[in-house]
Amino acid sequence: MLPIDGNGISMLAPHARLELDPTPPVKEVSKADAAGGALFEDLLKNVVGQANDSINNAEAVGKEFAAGTRDDIHGTMLALSKADIELRLVGNIRNKVVDAFYELWRMQI
Amino acid sequence: MADLFASIQPLHAALDYHLERHSVLASNVAHVDTPGYKPNDLARVDATDGPSFEGVMGVVMQRTNEAHMSLGNEGTADIEGRTFQDLSAGMGNDGNYVSLDREAAKVASNQIRYDVVSAIVSAELRCMHFAATDAKG
Amino acid sequence: MLGVFSAMEVAASGLSAERTRMNTVASNLANARTTRTAAGGPYKRLDPVFEAIGLDESTGVMANQGGVSKVKVARIQEDTRQGMMVYEPGHPDANAQGYVEYPNVNAVEEMVNMITASRAYEAGVTTIDTVKAMSRSALDIGK
Numbered sequence: 205m206l207p208i209d210g211n212g213i214s215m216l217a218p219h220a221r222l223e224l225d226p227t228p229p230v231k232e233v234s235k236a237d238a239a240g241g242a243l244f245e246d247l248l249k250n251v252v253g254q255a256n257d258s259i260n261n262a263e264a265v266g267k268e269f270a271a272g273t274r275d276d277i278h279g280t281m282l283a284l285s286k287a288d289i290e291l292r293l294v295g296n297i298r299n300k301v302v303d304a305f306y307e308l309w310r311m312q313i
Numbered sequence: 314m315a316d317l318f319a320s321i322q323p324l325h326a327a328l329d330y331h332l333e334r335h336s337v338l339a340s341n342v343a344h345v346d347t348p349g350y351k352p353n354d355l356a357r358v359d360a361t362d363g364p365s366f367e368g369v370m371g372v373v374m375q376r377t378n379e380a381h382m383s384l385g386n387e388g389t390a391d392i393e394g395r396t397f398q399d400l401s402a403g404m405g406n407d408g409n410y411v412s413l414d415r416e417a418a419k420v421a422s423n424q425i426r427y428d429v430v431s432a433i434v435s436a437e438l439r440c441m442h443f444a445a446t447d448a449k450g
Numbered sequence: 451m452l453g454v455f456s457a458m459e460v461a462a463s464g465l466s467a468e469r470t471r472m473n474t475v476a477s478n479l480a481n482a483r484t485t486r487t488a489a490g491g492p493y494k495r496l497d498p499v500f501e502a503i504g505l506d507e508s509t510g511v512m513a514n515q516g517g518v519s520k521v522k523v524a525r526i527q528e529d530t531r532q533g534m535m536v537y538e539p540g541h542p543d544a545n546a547q548g549y550v551e552y553p554n555v556n557a558v559e560e561m562v563n564m565i566t567a568s569r570a571y572e573a574g575v576t577t578i579d580t581v582k583a584m585s586r587s588a589l590d591i592g593k
Contacts, residue, residue, distance in 0.1 A: 259440065263320045266433040269426075270327035272357055275453035277429050281591035284436040288592065291440050295448025402466070414469060414574075418462035421578060422455050425585045432589045 251297065255290035262287035317441070324434045330357055331427040337396065338423060341416045349408040352416065354399040452515055454585045456505055461577040463520035464570065470498050470523045471567040475560050482555040485543040492543075493553040495529045495560075529554055 262283045268274040334355040341352040402412030443450055474496040484493040502519035504510040511519045531554045539548035 263437070266430075266437065267320065267323050269433065270324045270430050272327075272426075275455055277425075277454060277585050278588040278591060280429065280433065281436075281588055284433060285592045288436060288440050288443075292443060292448075295443060299448055412466055412469075414462045414465035418458045418465075418578065421582055422458050425454060425582060428589055429585070432592060436592045 248297070248301075251290075252294055255287075255294045258283070258287040258290045320437060321434060324430055324437070326358070327430045328427065328434070330355070331423055331430065334423050335420065335427075338416055338420050341411055342413065342420070345409070345411045345413050345416075346407075347409060347411075350411060351398045351400060352402070352411045353396045354419070356395045356397055358395065452505075452518060454581050456515075456518065457581045458578055459505065460518060460520050461574045461581070463522065464574040464577075467498070467500055467521040467523055468567045468571040468574065470526075471563065472571075474498050474526060475564045475567065478553075478555045478560050479557065482553055482557065484553060485541070485550055492533055492551045493555070494533075495553060495555045497527045497529055499524045499527050 265274065265280050265283045269276075269280045274280065337353050337355045344350040344352070398410075400410045402410055402415050404410050478495045481493040487493050500521050501524040502511055503522045504512055504519060505515060506512075507520075507522075511517060532551065533554035534552045535549045536552060537548055538544055538550045541550045544550050
């Protein structure tokens with residue numbers, strides 16, 4: 205699901221390209237960035253930002269409907285569903301990243 | 314913790330409003346044959362009445378002693394103050410202004426709004442529940 | 451945006467209009483043999499006249515709302531056609547020539563109007579029910 209960077213490395217498994225020099229995996233990501241791929245950090249920030257925007261929009265839309273200023277039922281429900289899905293996406297991405305980190309952590313020992 | 318559910322508060326108020334309005338409309342329907350009866354309707358509590366003390370200071374005023382002045386924020390606005398008469402259906406021969414069709418349409422639309430606000434509350438609480446259960450629920 | 455609530459308002463206005471028509475039909479049928487009214491002369495049959503008004507009654511039918519309009523009973527028109535003249539010289543309401551003018555109510559015509567009003571009322575109720583069903587299914591979007 206996450207985009208592959210320019211060197212063909214999945215963002216979830218940067219250890220796949222570890223060479224014998226002792227540089228930690230973070231540097232690998234920087235090298236990938238220099239080759240023109242997306243920084244994982246920025247990617248995550250984007251997704252979280254988008255989810256935050258959707259959630260704020262959904263809350264505002266829900267509040268407007270409750271106040272009676274908005275009549276659009278399906279638009280409101282769609283905005284709420286969108287926010288729900290984006291939140292779940294961000295949450296699960298976070299879980300996967302944390303799991304991957306712990307896997308890495310174990311591997312180093 | 315109070316701010317976590319700040320978005321639920323106006324939805325809760327809206328649910329209360331729709332429930333009260335249903336009672337008012339039901340009494341109109343019951344009086345469809347009463348001579349001289351004028352149907353009532355319920356106005357929303359205007360949320361744009363200006364910033365409240367609670368909103369600005371981030372605290373809720375409370376009376377610490379019964380001898381102190383009343384705050385005026387006990388409970389929601391009194392239902393009698395917000396009732397107005399809706400005479401747009403025109404008068405019948407016995408002075409009764411109730412139109413059954415209009416009241417039935419109002420009851421239906423009120424119910425739909427109640428259902429939608431209830432679904433909005435469920436959706437928002439579901440999001441919070443997901444986040445609170447460590448993004449696994 | 452026109453939503454479910456405007457559709458219900460429009461349908462409800464149709465229901466009210468048809469109910470008025472039913473009232474006039476009932477009045478016509480009940481007074482089919484009334485030869486004397488307070489205004490003098492026999493009963494004249496009544497007809498409701500409908501007109502289209504805008505969703506917001508003060509602004510008229512708006513083109514940007516697709517011409518969607520509510521129904522309003524503009525007035526109740528009296529039908530001034532002459533009724534049936536029957537020769538009944540002993541009748542208290544007979545004129546100088548001995549003819550009594552009966553109301554211009556045709557029972558068959560009134561029955562047709564009544565059935566039309568009843569079907570139109572049912573159609574309006576079906577419209578409202580459908581609108582309710584549509585919004586119920588919109589609520590299922592999130593589930």
